[in-house]
């Protein structure tokens with residue numbers, strides 16, 4: 001997507017042909033900083049500390065992390081060590097496991113001296129595939145927004161609510177939840193987005209608002225508890241979120257708070273869709289509440305907030321008493337029954353085992 005007239009992806013190979021460059025998302029929206037990753041451990045840190053985040057981008061970064069490891073030392077031992085280190089960075093987004101498994105399956109049978117080249121080629125393919133997948137999600141999701149616009153009776157706008165950041169910053173390009181919004185906007189549909197701020201890390205306020213603004217999409221940042229009220233008053237025509245792991249039965253695990261939005265949408269008859277790239281499907285599990293590992297992060301993300309002061313300095317401040325305990329659950333699970341449909345690269349599927357299996361027979365069959 002464009003940043004002030006320059007086309008960017010979120011991850012790319014440096015001009016030297018081996019280092020990997022990313023946008024440090026912890027610095028947005030106040031600073032646009034590019035960081036160079038030179039080792040596999042560096043890639044692991046970028047994922048763990050959320051310089052990059054969002055399920056598809058985590059997967060892409062892990063793939064390049066394996067490539068960087070193979071450049072350093074293509075032995076079996078180093079491949080295993082790098083894969084394990086990358087896998088431990090974040091537990092919920094299944095794209096991480098998917099990408100590491102894809103890389104290991106490719107590299108293990110190769111002789112060590114062939115591994116680095118093959119790894120870089122496959123990591124680049126994973127990135128290109130993600131762009132194509134997300135673009136297709138946009139194509140399949142855009143008609144949902146068009147229909148919601150026709151149905152809502154408001155010629156001047158259609159209101160979409162989203163949670164967290166499932167835009168191009170969360171993927172290699174386009175985004176998942178935001179891809180249909182970008183395509184709708186580009187096609188002239190007057191789309192306005194309610195952006196949940198998404199405490200504790202504020203991916204909505206700092207990332208979604210930033211990227212929608214750069215693309216010229218009308219949006220309003222709201223605190224996380226506003227969505228239900230807006231829905232009761234007919235001010236949300238459609239919800240679209242992303243997902244970090246969707247089970248074979250269509251349960252959706254996404255950023256904490258997504259479940260409450262789905263409940264409010266269900267209660268108010270508002271359609272609730274999820275942008276779902278196929279690498280985000282975990283075919284090995286069905287019951288999301290029981291079986292998706294939920295990341296718990298440092299309590300300081302809850303007890304502190306970071307922002308820009310009036311003097312222009314980026315500062316972190318405490319917002320809770322010094323000795324209060326805080327819990328930081330990063331994701332929750334929305335049961336399939338609350339999901340109106342899954343917008344995949346192959347079309348919109350019911351959130352069900354049969355729906356997903358019909359779209360991906362070759363993947364569903366394997367497990």
Ligand code: MRU
Nearest residue numbers: 053054055166170176242243255
């Ligand atoms: O903790 P994050 O910022 O990595 O969480 C991201 C999300 O929850 C996104 O909605 C999800 O990864 C979908 S990305 C297209």
